[in-house]
Amino acid sequence: QVQVAESGGGWVQTGGSLRLSCAFSGRPMSDYTMGWFRQAPGKERESVAGINWSGQNTYYPDIVKGRFTISRDNAKNTVYLQMNSLKPEDTALYYCAAARFGSPSSAHAAYHYWGQGTQVTVSS
Numbered sequence: 001q002v003q004v005a006e007s008g009g010g011w012v013q014t015g016g017s018l019r020l021s022c023a024f025s026g027r028p029m030s031d032y033t034m035g036w037f038r039q040a041p042g043k044e045r046e047s048v049a050g051i052n053w054s055g056q057n058t059y060y061p062d063i064v065k066g067r068f069t070i071s072r073d074n075a076k077n078t079v080y081l082q083m084n085s086l087k088p089e090d091t092a093l094y095y096c097a098a099a100r101f102g103s104p105s106s107a108h109a110a111y112h113y114w115g116q117g118t119q120v121t122v123s124s
Contacts, residue, residue, distance in 0.1 A: 002026040002113045004096045009118030012086055020081040020118060022096030030054075030074040033099040035111055036081045038092035038120075045095070049081060050104025059104040064090075086122045093117040 008020040022034070035050040049070035050059040058070055069082040079096060097111035105111075 002032075002098060004098055004113055004115040006094060006096045006115045006118040009094060009120045011121045011123065014087060014122060014124050016086050016122070017082070017084045018086065018120060020083070020094055020096075020120075022079040022081075022115065024077040024079065024098065028074070029072070029077040029079070029098075031100070033102055033104055033111075034070075034072060034079045035059075035097045035099065035104060036068075036070060036079075037095045037097060037108055038090075039095070039117075040092040043092075045108050047106035047108070048094075050106070051079065052104055057104060059106065061106060083120070086120075088122050088124045090120060091122050092120060094120050 003025050005023045033052050036048045037045050039045040048064050051070045055072050067085045072079045095117045096115045098113040099111045
């Protein structure tokens with residue numbers, strides 16, 4: 001049974017940084033494409049980053065490109081999301097997700113396993 005669990009969320013001021021971690025268990029993480037999504041109150045869930053099994057192929061939407069960096073350590077079964085230059089509009093519940101196959105995708109329907117989320121709050 002694959003499980004993913006996020007950690008590292010918290011409160012930060014505008015312009016600050018946070019690093020989220022996602023612990024993967026149940027199967028070798030190297031078999032999976034991984035992604036990070038977020039959802040703010042009253043808004044739809046949106047993709048913020050994706051990474052293929054080897055880490056050589058990544059995806060970022062324009063809203064975070066240049067500020068967020070996704071990485072993975074298959075030996076530790078962990079995925080990271082480094083978030084820099086944070087803005088109040090980045091405030092959301094951040095989710096880690098795993099897909100059994102495919103390239104990194106912005107579509108949440110492409111992912112099969114989800115964590116419970118970790119809250120990120122950016123104050124102005």
